[in-house]
Amino acid sequence: MGGGSAVLIKKGAEASLYLEMWHNRKVIMKRRHPKLYRTTELDTVIRSQRTAHEPNIIHQAKKAGVPTPTIFKVDMEEANIVMEFVEGKQVKEVLDTLSKEERLQLSILMGRMIGRLHKHGIIHGDLTTSNMILSPYGKIVFVDFGLSERSVELEPKGVDLHLMKRALQSTHYKHATECFKEIMKGYAESVGQEETKKVAAKIREIEKRGRYVADRE
Amino acid sequence: MTTNNSGCSYCLGIESTADDFGAAVVSFDGKVLSNANDAYTPKKGGIHPREAARHHAEVAEKVLAEAFETAAVKPRDISLVAFAQGPGLGPCLRTGATAARALASYLDVPLVGVNHCVGHIEVGKLATGAKDPVTLYVSGGNTIISAFEAHRYRIFGETLDIAIGNCLDVFARAVGLQQKKGAPFGAIVEQLALKGEKLVSLPYTVKGMDLSFSGLLTAAVSAFQSNNGSIEDVCYSLQEVAFSMLTEVTERALAHTEKPEVLLTGGVAANKKLQSMLTVIAEEHDARFCVVPLKLAADNGAMIAWAGILAYKSGITTPLDKSYVDVKWRLEEVYAPWVEAQLC
CATH class of the missing domain: 3.30.200.20 (Phosphorylase Kinase; domain 1)
Known part of the structure; x- marks a missing residue:
């Protein structure tokens, strides 16, 4: 070195x-x-x-x-x-400290970027807020692709976003629901409404597949 | 509150989520006075829910009597009845719930519905003295990596398809291993694995914090059937891959939460290989490794009784009209105020 x-x-x-x-x-x-x-x-x-x-x-x-x-x-x-070395802060550190408006803005951006990855057949594999760095220029830099894979199938896209949702629920439980909603909005901007509907249905299917999930929205 | 002449309060716990019917008497200060059990053994294949429920109904009286007798506690000295309200197999759960409701009404004591997964975690904490662990809960029906955050046991990772215990069971049956009375299939695979030497290539599937065992199961069965390795080699490889996956995700949860302990609980916790792998990561992260004792590892009434006592002490009871079973009751849906009190 x-x-x-x-x-x-x-x-x-x-x-x-x-x-x-x-x-x-x-x-x-x-x-x-x-x-x-x-x-x-x-x-x-x-x-x-x-x-x-x-x-x-x-x-x-x-x-x-x-x-x-x-x-x-x-x-x-x-x-x-x-x-x-990417200058900035982990989204994990900043998400809960932002104003509601900023938080939703950031969530939309996260969704837009995830959408771009999926549109190009890239499954991140570990979508958590620790693996996103908010740069001083307001960009989100995605790091840690150690568990990523290539796929254009619905299943891994659903699993990827399901993981994101779960990460929000465990780490940012106060804002998980609203943030994930915005993520899906941003996602739709990148991949279109049609595809987003299919992926959202896939996420629900994956949630129900988990052995003990009550049928709830 | 009813107390007997020694001034101590007791809880009767009833477990019937799957193949085991268990009843136990536990004192409010956490002493397991009895832990009776009778397991349904299918003649062929896996658990048939209705057959298992019929078994439970047949043995309930005997197991309950044994629980009282061993504990030397009379039914009228019981101050609380706890039962496993979910998750699990519907017909089995309903059998235990019916017995619990009847007893609580007859004895005129409060009833508490307990989440089965909470039972495994709490009894592990009781037996090992763990306070705030990352828990790896592994059994025939569940594979969950969990830690307590803000009122609830949060799920950090879990299986996306079958449980690890189920994977080992189905593998063992598919390759024709014979179950010995009282020894689970997992123990037979563990013994064979000790003699394995060659690592057979099998899929290692970790998706972020979640795991998948179904592809691994299929690949392990076909590796054996196509003579890719001896039964010992395939058992060894199956364990190496499956347990490495579990350990990897547990380590990630540990790194993320920085908890001071790692707790291994559930039926598969008895596996020495899995224990040794977790010991390594616990040491690396300066955490204490805790494993539930063998007699409390598999499904049992004591864990239900103890979790019931904790809930009851923090003011939770289950009225009769809310005591219907919930076959899909998720761990993180349980409000667990007693844990914060323990942490103070």
């Missing part, structure tokens, strides 16, 4: 993020540590698959018009990725 000392800024379950200087740039190094609970054989496969896959799909997201960090370097053997 560039010689500077790495500072651990986030120890996630999936990977750790280090902030460091790399050729005079502030960068994030995402390192997928070996998981000691998994047998080495399985662990190696999962880590290298995810390390190769993530930069690829991050690039495709940019093409779809969704802001994502710039990738500088990928090291398959060490299972690490060096990418741009």
